[in-house]
Amino acid sequence: MQPTTRKSASSESLAFVRRLCASEHSALPKHEVLRHALAAAISQKLWKPGAKLPTETELARVTPYSLGTVQRALRALVEDGYIQRRRGYGTYVPDRRGQLSDPWHCRFLSDDGESYLPVFTVPLERSVTHRHGPWSAPLKQGADEVIQIDRRMEINDEFVVYSKFYVLATRMPAFRDAALDGLSGANLKLLIVRAMGRPLTALKQRLRQAPFPDAICQLIGVKRRTIGLLVEATAYAGADTPAYYQELYIPPTQRRLYIESRVPG
Secondary structure, eight states: OHHHHHHHHHHHHHHHHHHHHHHOOSSOOHHHHHHHHHHHHHHTTSSOTTOBOOOHHHHHHHSSSOHHHHHHHHHHHHHHTSOEEETTTEEEOOOOOEEOSSOSSOOBBOTTSSSBOOEEEEEEEEEEEOOOSTTHHHHTOTTOOEEEEEEEEEETTTEEEEEEEEEETTTOTHHHHSOGGGGTTOOHHHHHHHHHTSOEEEEEEEEEEEEOOHHHHHHHTOOTTOEEEEEEEEEEETTTEEEEEEEEEEOOOSSOBOOOSSOOO
16 A cells, blocks of 8 residues: 555645646746646655655656756756755655754644644745845845744644845854754744843834745645734844844734733743
């Protein structure tokens, strides 16, 4: 029965990838469309940690793309950390999930109404930019570079929150060089506190309902154009020095989110 189960899971994953590729009508290059489809399948655990992906030839056979396009997409996924390739073994999904210690903004109450559900984080992507955006005013960006770290936050294996974390590159240069896998389960706020050498003194959080971008919907496994809770959090050290800015995309859930007005100890 085991081989049949693996074959069935692989067939389901490939069918999902084909559907996503067929529904994508953007101006993205073909290898990017395939890359996003494969990443979404991995994020939704259609290929679980440790699972082997089909060969390049198989992917080219079951998708509308050439072998060269498949190879470019897989190389990009290796660089992003979604997959690993080992000679003699093939292409597989690494287990990069780690439990977050002492979460600050993803405190969902468990059934007892007092304890919090466990949070497991999976780092997805890191980028460095001079570009300005919603993070610029909270961080007082100016001409500084900003480091953005995107992570999936899996809440008790029940649902997934998408996190976008921003910090000035001059304030946290280690985030630029740290291995992305090393940030799995890491509390980024505590790392910043240690690097700055002073505690966080204030925390501002804004909440609103918002439609989620399609790419985020795919990565957290919800329907396109899902409307959920967007949390925008800014933490400060000292009187008015911004330490970080974070966006959390929380899908509809029956779980209660615990919000504190003070900085957690």
